[in-house]
Amino acid sequence: MLARDDLLEVLESGDLTVEGRLVDASNATLLALAALDGVEVMCVYKPTAGERPLWDFPDATLGLREVAAYEVSAAVGWDVVPPTVWREDGPFGQGMAQAWVTPPGGGEMEPGGGLVDVVARGAVPTGWREVVEAHGEGGKPVTLVHADDPVLRRMCVFDSVVNNADRKGGHVLHGHVLPDDEPSTYGVDHGVTFSEDEKLRTVLWGWAGERLDDELVADLERLTDALDGALGDTLALLLTRRELARTKQRVARRLREAAFPLPGDGWPSLPWPAF
Numbered sequence: 001m002l003a004r005d006d007l008l009e010v011l012e013s014g015d016l017t018v019e020g021r022l023v024d025a026s027n028a029t030l031l032a033l034a035a036l037d038g039v040e041v042m043c044v045y046k047p048t049a050g051e052r053p054l055w056d057f058p059d060a061t062l063g064l065r066e067v068a069a070y071e072v073s074a075a076v077g078w079d080v081v082p083p084t085v086w087r088e089d090g091p092f093g094q095g096m097a098q099a100w101v102t103p104p105g106g107g108e109m110e111p112g113g114g115l116v117d118v119v120a121r122g123a124v125p126t127g128w129r130e131v132v133e134a135h136g137e138g139g140k141p142v143t144l145v146h147a148d149d150p151v152l153r154r155m156c157v158f159d160s161v162v163n164n165a166d167r168k169g170g171h172v173l174h175g176h177v178l179p180d181d182e183p184s185t186y187g188v189d190h191g192v193t194f195s196e197d198e199k200l201r202t203v204l205w206g207w208a209g210e211r212l213d214d215e216l217v218a219d220l221e222r223l224t225d226a227l228d229g230a231l232g233d234t235l236a237l238l239l240t241r242r243e244l245a246r247t248k249q250r251v252a253r254r255l256r257e258a259a260f261p262l263p264g265d266g267w268p269s270l271p272w273p274a275f
Contacts, residue, residue: 002039002178004083010036011043011097012085018045018092027051027062027191034097042102044188045087047095054192056199062191063096068238069162069190070098072247075231076223080155082177082186086238099177101186111275113174113185115147116203118274129206132270144169144274146206151185153260156204157216158187160261161223161250165192167202169275194243198264201271207260220255227251 002010014036022029028050034041048060057065063086070084084098103109111117117125121141124130128145136142146152152172159167171189176182192199212220226232227248235244254261263269 047092116169
């Protein structure tokens with residue numbers, strides 16, 4: 001059985017062999033095999049050379065932000081981001097490598113991980129949260145919804161502190177990164193995070209303004225301590241000084257309000273498309 005630390009070592013030091021490309025991605029997103037000492041792990045490899053320049057994020061930083069998002073998730077024990085490392089080498093140069101999420105039983109990944117969906121208006125599943133009403137194909141009335149799920153709750157708070165500008169439904173996956181793992185829920189595609197400006201854009205607005213439970217408050221308190229310690233030192237190598245300072249401010253605000261985030265002004269609150 002491969003341990004999580006061993007998985008990180010394979011991702012970071014193993015030989016990478018590109019096996020395909022995810023053609024729907026806006027940046028070069030490659031399916032690769034990482035191999036080390038006879039152990040093979042499937043992963044997503046995003047070389048910096050394949051990043052498309054963005055007007056609101058510095059060039060050649062998206063992969064670093066993906067690694068920073070993983071470090072935040074791992075430091076608090078949220079584990080909402082698959083294991084992610086920075087590679088100085090690779091078939092197409094430096095970039096990030098992230099463990100591949102395999103759906104339970106293999107096959108195709110269910111859109112939204114089975115936890116985010118678009119349903120006919122008036123057909124919201126019991127126990128799910130409504131996000132927004134809209135019109136779908138052919139003008140059909142629909143509702144964007146997500147499950148009232150504890151992992152999604154953590155992901156919502158996580159997105160608020162890393163300032164995720166692109167939490168689409170399709171960025172929520174349910175599966176496992178190790179063959180013997182129990183399936184879990186993960187978020188992927190965190191290249192547009194940690195901006196100095198408020199850019200939170202997500203499909204997970206079902207709890208907007210509600211009080212945080214005690215466990216999430218305790219998590220944020222531990223995150224505060226981590227940012228003043230080893231995690232802060234790690235993020236200082238991946239982000240600018242101002243980006244790290246703004247991250248600490250967002251955590252402090254979430255603790256002060258003790259509530260789930262509310263949509264802001266001056267920036268679209270929903271990603272488009274939603275999936």
